[in-house]
Amino acid sequence: AERYKAANQRAVQLLEKCGTTQVEVDASGLLTYPIEKVDAGDQPDKKLKPLSVDEERFMRAFYEANVQEVCSAFEFPHKILATALQYFKRFYLQWLTCVYAACKIEENHVSAEEIGKGIKQDHHVILKYEMAVLQA
Incomplete structure (x- = not known):
């Protein structure tokens, strides 16, 4: 703390x-x-x-729950969930980009369009920060 x-x-x-x-x-x-x-x-x-420390902690918990929810909805293996959460904790970028990058890294191909469509988000938002996550 x-x-x-x-x-x-x-x-x-x-x-x-x-x-x-x-x-x-x-x-x-x-x-x-x-x-x-x-x-x-x-x-x-x-x-x-x-943000205050408490506000940051609240936002982190909120988006970590979103990552878990998306991974459960798509029935991704636990390995993808763990990788996505590590990316999110490390980079604090768009949480959907972290899920998408985790799928790529763990060799479970799901397109950005599929993820976006599944949760009613524009897939361009997912792709926008992909290179920043993968280059780091």
């Missing part, structure tokens, strides 16, 4: 010092910066509020 608090505090300090930059990953894996950097001192009323 103390490690999370310390990491959260460092993240808050970095946000205050450096501001934020929105980054997107296109289908080829290239990074793009669609919005200019927002400095911490600029527009104080529009500053992003960092």
